[in-house]
Amino acid sequence: MDIALSPIIGRKGVVALYRRSLHLCESTHPDLTGAFDSTLDQLDPSCLESLLQQQNPEDALRLGNHLLRTLYQLLSTLIGVSLTSRLLDAVFEAPLSALPAQDTSS
Template structure:
């Protein structure tokens, strides 16, 4: 995601988006607050992985999903859904429960 977004919003923009996503996840889901508090550096994905490994599997998966979903939603509000989808096409896979747009016929 970082490689796809840096040319558009810059390195500092990517870091800000990541940090804002972390903050929103922690404030929306109190059980994630301790995970957020344990992340000290601006965007250290190794540190994030280390913190997630310390969680039980369901909490780590929940936090990861919430973080990615929040980041995607924030990016959509900044640059729009079409550009977000195009930029993240190679890294963001829609949920298996979502129906592709061409299959949404009445």
């Protein structure tokens, strides 16, 4: 993801997008609250990986999907759906644009 996006929005833009995505996910995933305060100017996926490994599989999948959807949506508002799709669909196994809508009723 970093390699695909850095030429378009810059390294700091990728970090900001990642941090904003994490922040937006905090309301529905309280385990994220404060977990990434130390990654102010770097993209460190090992912190997220460690947090996901501490979750049960269903919660980890739900958190990962929510985070990826949030990042995809934020980036789409910045550079457009078409460019986001071209850049990120190759990064993820399945295009996020094809994923079913997230259930926000809970």
